[in-house]
Amino acid sequence: MAGFSVSDSAAERIGYITRAQSFSACHRLHSVHLSDEENKRIYGKCNNPNGHGHNYKVEVTVRGKIDFLTGMVMNLTDLKRCIEEVIMIPLDHKNLDKDVPYFAKVVSTTENVAVYIWDNMVKVVPPSLLYEIRIYETDKNIVIYRGE
Numbered sequence: 001m002a003g004f005s006v007s008d009s010a011a012e013r014i015g016y017i018t019r020a021q022s023f024s025a026c027h028r029l030h031s032v033h034l035s036d037e038e039n040k041r042i043y044g045k046c047n048n049p050n051g052h053g054h055n056y057k058v059e060v061t062v063r064g065k066i067d068f069l070t071g072m073v074m075n076l077t078d079l080k081r082c083i084e085e086v087i088m089i090p091l092d093h094k095n096l097d098k099d100v101p102y103f104a105k106v107v108s109t110t111e112n113v114a115v116y117i118w119d120n121m122v123k124v125v126p127p128s129l130l131y132e133i134r135i136y137e138t139d140k141n142i143v144i145y146r147g148e
């Protein structure tokens, strides 16, 4: 039916919007809290001293009210800027372990890369909107972090 009702305008519609971004980086799985032997046993080929690389794909999802006036949860152009600042500038074409101070003592598993991205993304997206960081380390290895 044509027309406009309070339920159309005032109802809180919750939306999820996602922006995807790829970045390339190398790393080595090696924990400073474990011995060399334990590192080799646990991480296997991923503990290779000279490291290895990935073309990571990250999906950043925000969740929130679809604003009645703008029709948006958040402007995706703003989300793109946040991703540039939090993901591309610090991580793209970097050696995660050597170029990113956070990973000097934190092993650069994809779980921890997701936590790193979450902790920095939450500082730049509007309050309470960040919902999920999803990282495809490879086509087959996928990590989800929701800030828990």
Ligand SMILES: Nc1nc2c(c(=O)[nH]1)N=C([C@H](O)[C@H](O)COP(=O)(O)OP(=O)(O)OP(=O)(O)O)CN2
Pocket: 029, 046, 052, 108, 109, 110, 111, 137, 138, 139, 140, 141
């Ligand atoms: N829980 C986690 N386990 C592993 C991680 C991780 O981040 N979290 N990372 C790795 C390595 O970085 C490695 O690069 C992935 O190795 P692998 O599973 O062998 O990767 P592929 O998908 O490329 O292997 P296929 O041969 O195609 O199956 C290891 N573990």
Ligand SMILES: [Zn+2]
Pocket: 027, 046, 052, 053, 054
């Ligand atoms: Zn790896």
